[in-house]
Amino acid sequence: MKHFIASSLPALALLRAVHAQDTTTTTVASGTSLTVAATTVAPVATLFPGETVQLTDEVLADVSASIQNETISNLFVFGDNSSTTVSKRDWRRCKTMPGDLLWPIGLIWEIFDILLGRRLIKPTPLAAYCYPDRPEYDATKCTSVSGGWLTSEVHEDDPTSIMCPLYEGRTCMPPGFNYTGTCTQGSYPTYVVNASSVAQIQLAVNFARNLNLRLVVKNTGHDFNGKAAGKGALSIWTHWLKDTKFYPNYRATNGYVGPAIKAGAGVQVFEAYEFAKANGVTVIGGEAVTVGLAGGYTAGGGHSPLSSIYGMAADQVLSMEVVMADGRFITASATQNSDVFWMLRGGGGSTIGVVTSVTIKAYPKLPTTTVTFNFTINDCPNADAFWTGVEAYVDNVESFVDAGTYGYYYLGASAFLIGTDYAGSTDYYFRMQSFVAPNMTIEETQALLAPWFEVLDSQNITYTPWYNHADNFYDPWKAAFPQEAVGAAMVKTASRLMPRSVFQDDDLRQRTYAAHKDAIDKGLFIAGFHLTGTGKAVVPPTDTSVLPAWRDAYAHIIVGGQFTSDATWATIESTSLFVTQWMDVFREIAPDSGAYMSEGDLLEPNQKQAFYGANYARLYALKQKYDPSGLFFALTAVGSEDWEVQVTDDLPYSWNNNGRLCPV
Template identity: 70%
Template structure:
C-alpha cells in the first residue's frame, strides 16, 4: 500500500473494482432493548463492520468506517486522524473521492445530501438557479422555519461567512459555499450517526451537528465539513414512574434529540405536565441548548435545562453508542449537562423530569420616551425595574426585555439617538394566579405611575404553562448578518448593592447612548422549587444570577467586513463595563461573545480544567469542535474572510501550531 499521500488514488481504483462485482447494503444491526427508541435500536456493530469488510475485500476502505479502538489504532486511518493535522478540504489530495462518498451513502442507507447554500436558487451561476424558488425563499428568509428545514442553513449567517444570502440581505452579488457544510446526513438511525462519526474521525474531516441552526455562534457551520442533521429525531415517550440512577422516582419524558421546545411543551402539556425548555420556538431541546446549561422561562422555578436530565443516549467520538447517567458513564453525563455542545459526542435522546402542571400568568407591555415626561423619567423607569429584580427572581418569575433607541423600537438606530424604548417582551410568572402576578408587579408599576409613564400591560393567564408560553413568545426573525452580541451574567450581589445596581443602570444607559442595544432576562439558574444538582457542569455563576444581559451592535446588510470588525471589537470592549461590575461571574456560552476574553473561565468557570481533561479522554483527535467549545483553544479557523482567525467558521480548521 502507498503512503497516505497516495490514498485517494488507491482507494478510487480499488473501490471501482469492488463495486463492479459486489453489492453493499446499509450497515446496521437491530438491537433488542426496551429502553431505546426504535431508531436507536438500529445500530452499527462490529459484526456489521465485518460484513462490510468481507464485501469490499479492501482493508483501507473498510477501516474508514471502523470504531476507534486498540485493534485499529495502528492503521493508516487512525494515524491520519490522531496526527492532529489540518482538516482536509475539497480539492485536497486527502479529500475523499466521489466513490468513497458513494460507499458512505450506501452504508448509511442513502441519506447523504450533497448540499448547496439555501439561497443558491437566486444565483444564475449555480445549477440550482430557479427564479420562482428564489422568490419563495426570499419571501421567507426571515422565518426560522425556512432555515430549520434545510440541512445546513443557520439562522445567523454572519458565522458562516455571509457567503450566500438573497437580495436584499446580501452584501455581495455572488454566492459561495462558504462555511455551509459540503455534505450532510439526514439522520434517522443511530447507525447513521455512528457511521458518520467514524467516517469523519478516521478521515480527519471537519464534523458538525445541526438540529435547527438556532445557535447564536453558528456551531452548525464549518467550511468543508460533513454535517449530521438530527432534526427528524422527533420521538417522544411518557414514563409515568421513572426510576433514575440519581434517586429520582417520578414522572419523566424521553425526547429524541430533534425535538424542539414547542414540541416538548405541547407534549408535556397533553399529559398534564410541564418541562423546562427554551424561550424561543426554534430551540432544539437535546443539543447545544441543554448541553450549554439552558435557561428557560421556568428556570427561576426549577433551574436550568441541564438540571432536568436524568439520563441520555450518546454516540461518542469513538463511534460507540452508550447510555449516560449519574452511575453509568457518569463522566459523560456530567460533561454533557452544562459543558457545552460540540464536545465529545452526539446526543440521540434524553430523559428529563416531567414537572407539575403550572398555572401561569404573563405580562406584556412597552413604553417609549414619548410615553414619559422625558429622558430622565424614561431612565428612572428602567432603574425601577432593576430595583425589583431580586424580588421578581425570588418569586420564581422570568422577564425578557429589550432596551434601545429607535423609532421602530428595534435595536438602536445610531449613537446619540434619543428615541428610547423599553419593551417587556414577556414577564412570565409560573405557578402564579393573575391576582398574585398583579400583586408582585405592583411596586414596580406604582413607581411607573409616579413617574407619569404611560403603559398598558396585557395579562394572559391559563391553568398551564404551555398556553401562556405560546402567546408570550412568537417566532423571532432570523437569517440576517447585521448584529454582533456579547453577554454577562450579573449576580445577586450586584442588585443588593445600591452602588453596583446604580452602576448597572448607568451602564445600560451608556450602552444605548453609544449606539448599542440590550436584550436581557431577569432569571436565576437556581429554581425556588428545587435544589440544584451537584453532578453536572453548569457554569457555577448561573446559580447566583439575577439577570442575563445581552448587549449588541448593528450594521447594514451591505456593510463591509471592516465595519463588522470595528463593530465587533467595540461591543466586546464595551462589555468590560459589565465585566468590571461582576468580575467573578461569567457569560452564558450559548448567547455569548465569540471574542469573549478568557472565554474558558467566562463560559465554564471552575469546571474548565476537568472539562478539558475529559475532552482529551473522550475525543483525543478533536473530532468535535466549535469556536466557543471546550478545547477550542487547540484549534483555529483560518478564515478566508478579511477577519482575524477564528472570527467565524469560513476557513480551514487547523491546530494552532499549523
C-alpha cells in the first residue's frame, strides 16, 4: 500500500527548466503530481513501524513516471542500478559544495523535500540567535541558548549542533564561548533530513551518493571528534527514532536464546537503561547520559560501566537494521549479511551504512553499588601524601578490574576540580567520578576498596565516600553519573588502552603512575577508567571487529590539554601537537596496545593499528566492497586515509570538518 502525505507538487508544468548535472537544460513534464516516495511493506514482527516504510524499485518507478525527467529521477535511484547517475563519474572528485556549479538548485531541493514528506530542514547554527547581523537574531533566545550551552540537551535537540565544537571549527558560538565576533555556517551541515522512516534515510543516502554530496549522520552529536559535522553536507538526523521493544525470550541466529531489547537509532543510554529497568532486566550502555546507544558508540566497540562483567557494547548486538551506501535496507546478523554484522560491531560508525535499530542482549536485574568521592591537596598533609594516594589507586587497578568493577576518575591541578590550570600548578585533585561495583553490596564494595583506603588513611588524607546501592543497575548509575558539561571548545585529548601486563609488572606499573604525575606537572589533565573489554561473566564473541587491545585492557586513559575559549588556532595547534607528542609516554609503556577510536586522538600515529589493530585490512576491504564511492566518511573512520578535509581554518588539513572533502 502506497504511503502518502498530503503535501505534493501538482502541475509540474509550473516548474521551470532544471539545471541538470551535465549542465544541459531539461524540463519537467506537465500534468503530473509528485507525492511522498515510500511504501509500507507488510508488517514484519522484527521491524519498528518506521522501518516498514521503505523505498523500493516500484516506488522509484512511480517517481520517475511522475517527474518524466530522467536526469532528475535518477538522483534518487539505488546504487546498484544507477549507471547514468553522477556518482559513477564523480567518485574521485571532491564532494560538491554550496556555490559549486553542480550544487543542486532550489527546485531540486524542493522535489527532494516533497519525496521526503516535508522532512528537510535548512538549518542555521544554534548560536545564530546571538548575532545582530543574522536574520535569526533574537536576544531572548540568545539568553536561553547561552545559558544552556554547556548542557547536552541544547545540542542533542538541535539538528546540527555538536557537543565538541572544536571539530566543527568554532564558527558560531555564543558570546563568552566564541573566539571571533562572527557567526558563520562553518561545518554545520547545509541541509538536514529529520528522519522518521527508513524510506527517508534511503532517499537521503541515494540523493547524496548520486549528487556526490558530503553525507553525515547525527543522533545527539555526542562525539569527541565531531563526526556529525561536515562543511556543505547533507545530514541524516536519527535523533527521533526512539522506538523500543522488549523480547522476554528472543531467539537469535547465533544461537542465543534469552531476553533482548530492540532500540531505535535515536535511543540514548539513559532511555535504554530506564526501559531495561521497567522490564526487569539490565542492558549494556555507556557511562554518559546522552550517548546514543545504536550509533557510533556501539559501532566503535562501546565501553560501559558493566564491561568488566559483560564485555563491550558491540558484543551484545544480536541483529541490526541498516541502510547501506547503495540505499538498500538490510538486516545484518550472524547469518544474514554476516560480514556487515561483523564490521558494524566494532569497526566504527560512519563507515558503510546508517543503522536504524539494534537488537541487543538483556541480562537479569543486577544489584549494583556505586561510590563517589574525591580528595584534593587541601585534604592531604602534603603533596607527597597526595601522590601516594594516587599511586595506591594504580597499584589496585588489577584487583578492582578482576572483581568486575569499573572506575571513572579525573586527575589534575585546579581549584575547580576539572582540568589543569597551568603547568606547575600544585592545586592537585583526584576525583573518583564513580566507582561501579556490579553485583556487590556496599559491604562487599568497602572490602574491595579497603587496601586503597588503608593507604589513604595512613597518609592522613581526608575523603568521604558516598555510597549508593539498589537492586538494579539504573538507580545507582543515575545517582553517580550526572550529566557532564559539553559545548566548550577548550580541550584537546588523546588516549591509550593499558593492558593487564602493565599492572602486573612492578616497573611498568610504577612508570604508569609516574606518567600520571608527569602529565599533571606539564599542565595536562587525565580522565581515566579502570575496566576491561573481556567481561568476567561471559565469553567474548569471536564475530566482532572490536579492537583486539580491548580484550586485554585494564585501563583506558585519556590525557588532555586545555586552552581558553578565545584561543587562537596557533595556540590550539601547538597544544594539540604537545598532547599527541606527550602521549608517547603511554605508548612506550604499552607499545602493542591501542586506543579507543571514539575517544581517540585525530593526530594519533599509525591510526590503523591504534584504532583497529589486526582487523583493519578486512575492514578496509569491506569498506571498498560496500561503499566504493566513499559516501560515508568520518575523521579516523575506516577508509578516511583516502580523503582529506581541506580545512579553511588556520590549521593543517583534516584537523576538523570545516573544509571541502576531497580525495587524497
